[in-house]
Amino acid sequence: METITPYRRKTHYYETDQMGIIHNSNYFKWFEEARTDFMEQIGLPYHKLEEMGIFAAVISSYCEYKVPITYGEEVVITKRITEFNGYKMTVEYEVLNAADNRLCAIGTTRHCLMSRERKPIRLQKEFPEVYNSLLSWLRPKSD
Amino acid sequence: METITPYRRKTHYYETDQMGIIHNSNYFKWFEEARTDFMEQIGLPYHKLEEMGIFAAVISSYCEYKVPITYGEEVVITKRITEFNGYKMTVEYEVLNAADNRLCAIGTTRHCLMSRERKPIRLQKEFPEVYNSLLSWLRPKSD
Amino acid sequence: METITPYRRKTHYYETDQMGIIHNSNYFKWFEEARTDFMEQIGLPYHKLEEMGIFAAVISSYCEYKVPITYGEEVVITKRITEFNGYKMTVEYEVLNAADNRLCAIGTTRHCLMSRERKPIRLQKEFPEVYNSLLSWLRPKSD
């Protein structure tokens, strides 16, 4: 079975705040980067989806900050699709310190698949290959 | 009883994305702005708290996006402290379209009060006036 | 003669960096806010221009940082159109500390007026009222 390479990135100075840590709002940008990277790895780069007319609007986002991350550190972000029914999709993330694999944050984003005009799309019928690909990467939480 | 003026702000072009709406990560910046505005209105401007040695680290943040917000629109953000025990604080937000009061998003941030060195502080003992002020603004959810 | 109210805004925590000052990239967002505010004051709100099919693409931007600005401070941003020929426009900015009017930064942005498809537009011919309005606000530098 294919595996996904976790997304790895450095932290940037412009992401810090005066408390000397990465500002909380940046984690949602990181989730997007990690999600984009995931989509690319599974053969569905997001800009191609948009060209096809598939938009994955964010309907909620959550992050829990466990250990502050500082400038100069690198993070590794794992992600998996934990829910997917053809209309809605949930992606979960773990942000690890790349140096010691310490869990620094967890997060969740929920998405609704829609057309450019923000109408719901029936992925299974209209884009079966995309539907099947996403479905094959579904990894429900066992607990 | 004193009341709090909701925080009102315009949306900025640089906050839009190519879907033509405000990008999801900005809502967490808006929550921070609204929270800061609230703290100032209740006489505890956040930069003063930091000078006193009180830091309100964000330990989790959540946003649910109900109606997209576009450039040119104005938003009104209401907020209230729904939990506070002297160590941790929960703030809840509602983002309304200023033109028609339509609810566009809701959100929650949780905070831990700590020292500059990220040690827990006992607000009630060390800063009783701050403790009492925050406590007086506690508005638990009734439901 | 009508005058323009300078744009005033607070600084935000999320705009700081770990040096304890506002990060340099934010000034370009402030310039955009100030420019947008100016356009609104002169009766040409930018989102209306876009609806009419007029886009003011940024072709260069410059900022000189003279005095660091910190969280908790407020800034006042003055701006004026120093060049305008119907195709291109130059806007200059001054960022002052609102507390003491101390000059903290100066900046310049240059813009090209174009259609949605990024084609040049002849403002004077196609949108004479916009052209005349912008022209009336031209304030060339005397030095």
Place this chain on the structure above:
Amino acid sequence: METITPYRRKTHYYETDQMGIIHNSNYFKWFEEARTDFMEQIGLPYHKLEEMGIFAAVISSYCEYKVPITYGEEVVITKRITEFNGYKMTVEYEVLNAADNRLCAIGTTRHCLMSRERKPIRLQKEFPEVYNSLLSWLRPKSD
């Protein structure tokens, strides 16, 4: 002679605006990333410099946008130190489309080397090894 690997990065969805291109303010973040990458390659990672007490405050920044960059494209950023006298440093950048090497933007940032307390430092005397390293990478413009 050692060479520097240009900095390569993808563009992010959150960097786009509703014009469908990367928003102009992001280029200054990219310059910072490229500069940081450069410093790391020459053995002077910026977070180490800060630990040593050397801060490179940005005193001006400039960007000229030649060709819009869109989401899904990758950019390559070259940079070189064009001026350095032990106190001040100028870095110049070129942003190329990674697919076809087309020049999309050029930029310049100027920096002042200072202590944490924002006092000037005499790099040559106080940190000769940093001074010599930066000097060895000076590439004045010949034209």
